[in-house]
Amino acid sequence: xxxxxxxxxxxDGPAKVTGDALYVDDIRPAGCLYGATVRAKIAHGKLLxxxxxxxxxWTDITVVTAEDIPGKNVVYLMTEDQPALVSEIIxxxxxxxxxxxxxxxxxxxxxAKHIQVETESLPAILDPAVAEGHTTKIFGEDNVFKRIxxxxxxxxxxxxxxxxxxRVGHQEQLYIEPQGMLAVPRENGGLTIIGSMQCPFYIDKAxxxxxxxxxxxxxxxxxxxxxxxxxxxxxxxxxHASLLALKTGKPVKLIYRRDEDLRCTTKxxxxxxxxxxxxxxxxxxxxxxxxxxxxxxxxxxxTPVVLSRAVLHMTGPYACPNVRLDGVAVATHTPPxxxxxxxxxxxxxxxxxxxxxxxxxxxxxxxxxFRRMNILRDGDSTATGxxxxxxxxxxxxxxxxxxxxxxxxxxxxxxxxxxxxxxxxQGLALVFHGCGFTGNGEAWLKGKVGMVLDGRCVRILxxxxxxxxxxxxxxxxxxxxxxxxxxxxxxxxxxxxEKVPDSGPTVASRTCMVVGGVVQKAARALRAALQAExxxxxxxxxLLQSRVSEAELRVQVEYVDDGSMDWDDATYQGDAYxxxxxxxxxxxxxxxxxxxxxxxxxxxxxxxxxxxxxxxxVEGQIEGGSLQGLGYATREEVVLDAHGCMRxxxxxxxIIPTALDSPEMVTEIVEIPYKGxxxxxxxxxxxxxxxxxxxxxxxxxxxVGVVLDQLPMTxxxxxxxxxxx
Amino acid sequence: xxxxxxxxxxxxxxxxxxxRLLDVIREDLRLTGSKEGCGExxxxxxxxxxxxxxxxxxxxxxxxxxxxxVITVEGLxxxxxxxxxxxxxxxxxxxxxxxxxxxxxxTASAFxxxxxxxxxxxxxxxxxxxLCRCTGYQKIIDxxxxxxxxxxxTRE
Numbered sequence: 001x002x003x004x005x006x007x008x009x010x011x012d013g014p015a016k017v018t019g020d021a022l023y024v025d026d027i028r029p030a031g032c033l034y035g036a037t038v039r040a041k042i043a044h045g046k047l048l049x050x051x052x053x054x055x056x057x058w059t060d061i062t063v064v065t066a067e068d069i070p071g072k073n074v075v076y077l078m079t080e081d082q083p084a085l086v087s088e089i090i091x092x093x094x095x096x097x098x099x100x101x102x103x104x105x106x107x108x109x110x111x112a113k114h115i116q117v118e119t120e121s122l123p124a125i126l127d128p129a130v131a132e133g134h135t136t137k138i139f140g141e142d143n144v145f146k147r148i149x150x151x152x153x154x155x156x157x158x159x160x161x162x163x164x165x166x167r168v169g170h171q172e173q174l175y176i177e178p179q180g181m182l183a184v185p186r187e188n189g190g191l192t193i194i195g196s197m198q199c200p201f202y203i204d205k206a207x208x209x210x211x212x213x214x215x216x217x218x219x220x221x222x223x224x225x226x227x228x229x230x231x232x233x234x235x236x237x238x239x240h241a242s243l244l245a246l247k248t249g250k251p252v253k254l255i256y257r258r259d260e261d262l263r264c265t266t267k268x269x270x271x272x273x274x275x276x277x278x279x280x281x282x283x284x285x286x287x288x289x290x291x292x293x294x295x296x297x298x299x300x301x302x303t304p305v306v307l308s309r310a311v312l313h314m315t316g317p318y319a320c321p322n323v324r325l326d327g328v329a330v331a332t333h334t335p336p337x338x339x340x341x342x343x344x345x346x347x348x349x350x351x352x353x354x355x356x357x358x359x360x361x362x363x364x365x366x367x368x369x370f371r372r373m374n375i376l377r378d379g380d381s382t383a384t385g386x387x388x389x390x391x392x393x394x395x396x397x398x399x400x401x402x403x404x405x406x407x408x409x410x411x412x413x414x415x416x417x418x419x420x421x422x423x424x425x426q427g428l429a430l431v432f433h434g435c436g437f438t439g440n441g442e443a444w445l446k447g448k449v450g451m452v453l454d455g456r457c458v459r460i461l462x463x464x465x466x467x468x469x470x471x472x473x474x475x476x477x478x479x480x481x482x483x484x485x486x487x488x489x490x491x492x493x494x495x496x497x498e499k500v501p502d503s504g505p506t507v508a509s510r511t512c513m514v515v516g517g518v519v520q521k522a523a524r525a526l527r528a529a530l531q532a533e534x535x536x537x538x539x540x541x542x543l544l545q546s547r548v549s550e551a552e553l554r555v556q557v558e559y560v561d562d563g564s565m566d567w568d569d570a571t572y573q574g575d576a577y578x579x580x581x582x583x584x585x586x587x588x589x590x591x592x593x594x595x596x597x598x599x600x601x602x603x604x605x606x607x608x609x610x611x612x613x614x615x616x617x618v619e620g621q622i623e624g625g626s627l628q629g630l631g632y633a634t635r636e637e638v639v640l641d642a643h644g645c646m647r648x649x650x651x652x653x654x655i656i657p658t659a660l661d662s663p664e665m666v667t668e669i670v671e672i673p674y675k676g677x678x679x680x681x682x683x684x685x686x687x688x689x690x691x692x693x694x695x696x697x698x699x700x701x702x703x704v705g706v707v708l709d710q711l712p713m714t715x716x717x718x719x720x721x722x723x724x725x
Numbered sequence: 726x727x728x729x730x731x732x733x734x735x736x737x738x739x740x741x742x743x744x745r746l747l748d749v750i751r752e753d754l755r756l757t758g759s760k761e762g763c764g765e766x767x768x769x770x771x772x773x774x775x776x777x778x779x780x781x782x783x784x785x786x787x788x789x790x791x792x793x794x795v796i797t798v799e800g801l802x803x804x805x806x807x808x809x810x811x812x813x814x815x816x817x818x819x820x821x822x823x824x825x826x827x828x829x830x831x832t833a834s835a836f837x838x839x840x841x842x843x844x845x846x847x848x849x850x851x852x853x854x855x856l857c858r859c860t861g862y863q864k865i866i867d868x869x870x871x872x873x874x875x876x877x878x879t880r881e
Contacts, residue, residue, distance in 0.1 A: 013815035016823030017807065017830060019758020019798040026757035174858050176762045176770055177824040224760070224824025225858050258763045468822025468859045616818040616864070623861030624821065651767035651856070659862040660853040664845070667863075 002481040004679050007616040010473045011492070012466055015222070024180045024195045024221040025255045032182075033062075035244050035254035036108035038098040038115045039264070040090040043124035043333040043643045044136070047086050050098050053114035061111045064099040064243045071212040075239050076205060077232055081139065082299040082336070084210055084239040090119060091138060091298035092335045093645040094264040096236070101244040101252050124333040126644050128270070128295035131330040138298060138331035145296045145329040146304035148311045150383050150572045153322035157287045159278040164358045166275070166351035168693075168711040170638035171268035171631075173340050174656050177224020179265055180255035181237040183245035190215030191242055197234040198226045199505035200463050204497045206235035211242060217498035226467040227628070228339030231507055232301055233265045262649040266338025267638060269306055269329075270295045273314070273351035283365055283373045285320040288383075292348060294329040297336035303329045306337075308438055310344030312576050313690075315383050316352030317393045317432040318374040323383040334644035339507060341625060342689035345433055346632065353429045353694030354709050357701070367698060371430050372397065386575045392582035392608035392672045397430055399606035400584035403668045408588060408602060416703060422590040422599070425703025429695035430584045434577030435674075435683030436510040439569055442578070443561035447515055448501035451479065451522040453530065453553035456544060457489045460522070461500040461556075464515045466492075469685060470617035471511050475519050477613050478678045482523035483540045501556055509581070509683025512613060516678040518559050525555040562676070579674045581682050583607040585626065585691040587663070591703045596719030598634045598700060600663035605691070607667075610674040610682030618684055619667045625688025626665065631657045632689070633696035637712045729790045731756070732800030742788035747771045749787045750797060758798035758827045762856070769855030772828035773797050779835040781854075798827035801834060810834055813872035814865075821859035828855050833869045841873060 181195035296303035450461030673680025762768035
């Protein structure tokens with residue numbers, strides 16, 4: 001027995017329920033100034049000049065423009081295309097142009113209004129469908145960030161082709177804590193950057209060429225949610241706060257208001273997916289030809305990687321001998337899109353699942369039965385030729401259906417039935433999700449974890465951050481279990497880039513499975529170090545009780561590729577992911593015949609997590625991710641104006657689900673251990689996002705008979721489809 | 726000067742009467758447990774109790790708190806012991822990122838005074854003014870239903 005598998009109290013619980021936890025806006029160093037950002041108001045154009053309103057009092061205001069940048073004007077991520085501040089060409093409507101710092105927030109906002117920006121507008125490309133090869137250049141020679149093609153077998157088959165097109169829009173992460181950074185000049189020179197972030201080392205790397213002579217350390221403050229939205233954009237805000245702090249010599253805090261956060265920070269990529277397919281007389285898929293167009297926005301950010309994950313999930317969890325998956329990510333003059341839980345997979349699998357429904361409808365087969373006829377099983381190979389083992393697809397499908405049956409007796413369910421103005425329906429989706437980085441990512445990255453024996457206690461040193469997903473608690477459980485000590489004797493050190501090693505970013509459902517595995521390895525190394533010191537092979541805790549030395553014992557280990565993955569990044573062939581998570585979900589809902597509104601009653605899911613280190617945390621991930629998926633399905637729509645700027649930039653008109661809008665959830669945890677993960681654990685963070693939207697689409701079809709292939713399925717779209725029926 | 730009681734202590738603040746109560750609480754009184762998620766009363770992260778009523782402190786001018794008794798998340802624990810609702814949030818994993826947690830705790834505290842044994846639907850209705858993006862609300866509702874004692878009292 002040990003803490004793994006037990007619902008111990010979360011380590012961050014007490015500070016969060018008392019208000020003691022300090023988020024970036026709660027920290028106020030003496031003499032702190034407040035920053036604000038002046039932005040472009042056009043989608044594309046030339047920056048001609050920046051002037052200060054001569055009638056405004058500038059005595060207590062500091063202004064920063066691109067000219068103040070000491071090094072390269074670039075916030076580095078995968079490429080060097082995105083500047084910190086526009087110096088010549090404006091490429092999207094909220095692009096930052098100048099910064100101000102003032103003694104108060106209100107003064108900063110007021111001053112920002114008195115910076116006059118002179119621009120010359122140029123024709124803008126807002127439609128991704130026309131971006132590729134357009135004479136107006138945004139990125140490279142052809143406005144293409146990345147193109148990927150995967151081929152297996154031969155898609156030139158005889159038979160009837162079933163074809164469909166599926167569209168999904170932007171989605172906002174909508175962490176409840178808006179983004180923010182604090183840059184503090186250090187006494188001995190350099191800067192400390194403190195803020196709301198997922199990836200401290202991203203900021204360190206992003207600013208290196210911009211501030212080449214500035215020593216800096218980056219420290220994560222308690223972070224109020226990320227969901228991918230705080231993967232890369234924090235680097236931009238950190239760059240701005242740093243420039244202001246360097247120029248003023250004072251601490252500068254730059255906290256986004258909600259409307260600014262909504263208009264400016266990255267969103268889920270809008271996509272259009274076209275699928276052509278064939279089935280044989282036994283209902284088996286014989287051909288699957290899918291193309292995805294991804295709108296990356298004005299800068300590269302992480303778009304090539306999002307495209308990669310989208311393409312790799314475009315078949316859904318189904319077997320097919322002849323496959324072509326093709327994707328292109330293009331640039332438009334819109335604010336850059338970026339990481340959001342699922343990272344391309346929700347878009348791809350909404351299309352795949354809707355297409356499975358289309359085929360089932362065309363053939364007149366029950367959609368669940370049709371899925372089962374084509375489901376991936378052990379020994380099947382994916383589109384990249386990865387041969388699967390420990391495949392959980394059928395298990396999660398069975399568990400989901402049985403959980404649905406036991407919690408929703410068939411007598412209660414009348415598809416298409418209902419009284420008065422409501423019609424009831426159920427829908428199911430089956431999804432998979434590659435855990436961790438694609439291909440050789442981990443082998444290349446070599447994520448590191450340190451561990452320190454400090455008296456009778458153990459401290460974990462990692463850059464994998466706590467965002468609410470339970471990293472800290474989970475890591476303590478893994479280390480305590482491995483060392484055989486009480487979990488209260490294990491803590492996680494603050495994530496400070498000067499004090500912890502780079503464990504890789506907190507993304508891609510990799511933290512528990514991959515970095516947690518390195519934590520386990522670090523615990524073994526610490527035990528070995530203690531055994532070496534004492535010359536005994538007794539248990540860690542036994543040795544610790546009798547230890548005489550008070551010297552600190554410190555180990556650091558890194559991820560080592562075990563050679564089991566065979567992946568070719570050039571051809572996109574081989575083992576795309578070390579393992580996959582599997583999930584089936586079933587949604588039970590009512591459609592309001594008068595308004596087209598969808599009302600969720602119940603949501604049942606079964607998800608293979610490998611091993612639940614902390615079942616309550618795992619359930620929390622599944623339930624929270626599922627509700628984001630249900631919001632994506634019916635409510636969350638980003639509306640852009642003629643300049644590509646988000647019009648509904650408030651919580652009154654970008655609608656996320658409340659407690660009243662959300663269904664009762666039945667969450668089944670399935671544990672098919674993954675031998676490469678700590679105690680068998682797999683990634684779990686993202687997969688809950690994948691299934692809800694297609695399940696809802698199927699349920700709406702069940703309830704009112706309309707086929708919707710576009711997200712979100714807002715009341716307007718549902719009622720319009722019903723009227724056109 | 727505007728006088729009110731906050732978490733049991735009398736305070737006097739020298740703020741413009743239309744200053745948001747949230748700013749006075751966070752910036753002047755340095756009680757940073759109440760959070761700003763939207764600034765327009767949609768998210769509920771800034772919820773405080775004013776004479777026992779839950780209110781969005783981002784929408785309340787400080788003048789309106791004159792002579793009132795204000796309770797923030799910092800005032801829920803008594804004598805260094807967590808209130809039952811706080812303990813229930815920990816036990817049920819109802820706090821994930823934690824940014825919405827103070828608002829939920831304060832809202833739930835007021836609600837449970839009036840309705841100590843709510844149904845799940847009643848809890849959903851009571852919490853509909855507080856947004857959470859992490860939990861899907863399931864664990865929060867579990868926690869509120871499980872917190873059967875009055876707020877501000879320690880468990881016997």
